[in-house]
Amino acid sequence: MVERWDRIGRTAAYGAAAALVPYLVIKVSWVVGSLLGLLPVGRGFGLGGWLVLNTVTIGMAAAGITLGLALVRPWGMRIPGRLVGFLAWVGSGFLVSILPFVVVSALVHSGSGDSGSSGGSKGDAAMPGWEAVLLQCSFVGTGIGLAIALPAYLWRRWPQALRRPEQCSTPPGPLWPAATGAVTGLAWLYWAAGGPLGIAHRDERPANWHVLVGVSACWALAASAAVPALVRRRPARLPYPLLLAVAWLGSGSMFAWSGWRLPATLYVALAHPSDVSYPENVAAAVTLHVTAVLTGAGIMRTLMRRDRGRASAPNSAQPSAARVGRHS
Template identity: 35%
Template sequence: MTVPVEPFAVGAPARGPGALRLAVCAATVAACVPYLSIKIAWLSGSTVGWNDAAAARDSVLYVGNAITLGMDALAVLVACAFTFPWGRRVPAWLVLPPIWIATGLLAPIALAVPLGTLIQSVVSAEPVTGAGNALQGWVYGVVYTGFTLQAIGLLTAFVLYARRRWPEVFTVRTADVPQGPTRSLQMLLARGAAVPAAVCAAVHFFWAFGGTAGLPHDLAAARNAPQQVLDGVWGLLALGGAAGLLALAGRARRPARFVLPLAAAWVGAGAMFAWSLYGLIVTLAAADALGADAAPASGLVALGGTLTGLVIALTGAFLLAEHGGARRAVQSARPMASSTP
């Protein structure tokens, strides 16, 4: 979730990174290298990894490759910001949105692809990548292995960074977070977001268990186990994100630690927003190519997920910003009270 201001008190003064943080940063950057190398090669005109050389030169793919290259390069920069002292001076509103979106994109892959690949290899003789694919199979192995390692590395680096910059997040109890003047609005938004989140999750569960209604026809024809498991994971994360926000806004006594529902809302909202936005782009591209044959239902689900994830994120951001303001007010009042005769 994006946070426009410092939500909690800043921790200890910045100092050099320890061995653990340096190792996590190095491993994360190394995990980005294969993907960056493939993208640079393709943007340079190479057709390495392609079965269809003509498809590799599609202008739409060129733009997509440039965008995804920039996103992975940004992941390297974010990993360094989480490791070195200068990252502590970056405003929260600038450092949190990239890792929120990265969490939303990478966490479902890290959770679903290994399990889905295992299921596919056990229950089917068909390759995981499917038959007649324009890309060679090793490309998927390199890319998704890299994404899984990036997810582990970035999230580990972020937790280590957040524990130093916002230590109270990891110690405060949910019930002890004060209720500010916008709590009623937070509850309204949390309850309102839970409904479309549940609907979107139900649709993804339907696709996870083999349903294809509402999917673009080309995607429905090429479904495999990893994609179905990914839909199931997406549905679980959507429900977790909505439940996490409800616990935060309602100041639930369980779970006790504030960081637990915050993490659920963070990952769930990020997955809904990032993957739904990606699905919306795919659906619009399919509609442009296939016209009325492009299954608009998937577009409505993607639009609903994008908006719901954004609402959950912004509501959580309001909650954190309000709590941060209350903490600063209390801290500024203490010196005045101690100086009173």
């Protein structure tokens, strides 16, 4: 069973890397086409900002492809664990929000008779249908592939990470990330449901905005609920790997998406582009994004702190067991 799961994980890792290739090619074509004047610049951007944005996403796609290969190739086992873990955490954080967003957005648009777009990367500039489909397939394929490949990689490299700790020499970490994550999630859920407080432009909330904010809210609330169950000493009702996955993915979603949207919000607030504005009040949006980034990092620090304590527990317990054996 373990060998079969490992084979499935390795196949999924190759699939995740391959799925991002179309995204990478499209982004490179946008940069080259814009430089040569063959493709339009995205709505709300000057040429410089458009090139910077897409160059960053090209780097992210390249990192995602490298990550997929690292989860299956032998050299991936030699990469520092913190680097692999951070890239996997951020990448999965982006993708767990994108996957439900793509599905729900497609249902919303089909129900309203609106074909929509793939997320508005080019805004009003006409994007070919095949391009939008490839972008969505890249996100969906990579998300599914990493979701299967990452646990298999973790099991090969750190099998103890997926097991519930029986004892831990380090006391439970602080629970402030659970509180701040819950507050942030509830605020986003309020906005997704149509709440007006903290909204500056009430008429500029498309269906896609409601969906993405709602998905982010759900992940924030789920991660906040998982943290207390993970750090308390008595066993939880839910399986430990499930709680660990929820905390991992939810914290990654908060850190990655708010870390991405924070500079975009500040750019719109400072540059005042004529054709782009966000629905949220700038101060409220920035406050929530900063809180989400700190909360995501805080949850991950709590998980790492508990894992370090678990790793040291057997070493500290072994001498005691030996002494018991000598005196018995």
